[in-house]
Amino acid sequence: PKTVVAGSRFEVTWTGPGEKGDYITIVPKDLEDGAHRNYEYTRGGSPLEITALIAEGPAELRYQHGRTGKVLARADIAVVAAEVTLNAAESVVAGAQVTVEWTGPDNKGDYITVVPKDLEDGKYAQYTYTREGSPLKVLVPIEAGDAEIRYMTGQGNKVLARIPLKLEAAEVDLRAVSFRDV
Secondary structure, three states: OOEEEOOOEEEEEOOOOOOOOOOOEEEEEOOOOOOOOOOEHHHOOHHHHHHEEOOOEEEEEEEEEOOOOOOEEEEEEEEEEEOOEEOOOOOEOOEEEEEEEEOOOOOOEEEEEOOOOOOOOOOOOOOOOOOHHOEEEEEOOOOEEEEEEEEEEEOOOOOEEEEEEEEEEEOOOOOOOHHOOO
């Protein structure tokens, strides 16, 4: 294809020597020859499936020699952002579960997590894999405050979408009973 969605699996048709160790890789367009990123060995035959880069932008498919890394063939390809949506309640009780409706690429290892709003990107807390379908449930942090629901990639823990979530303190009522009262 001329374009692929970031992180998705796509098919590549190829012809070439198919020597032991030869592989096809997808790399950023400006990466030096001989380097590789996501790849599959040609011993899998043609066509074969490769996982797209997670970063959007111009890229290149390369057929590389297994022993030398020499590029024997190349083709331009563009990696485009996935379309992702998230929908959930605006607030839930801290420590409970939140139901999240989502759309997105559902690539291998993708997941939805709920984290404190100020947690840096790439970090996660409790999560549920998107392979569980939509809607899905995610356990939220126990501390009350501002949080985020994040759709994250299984490849590199990149945040593809986020929405705010308010974590409300649980109301707890405890009463002691004296054994004399029983």
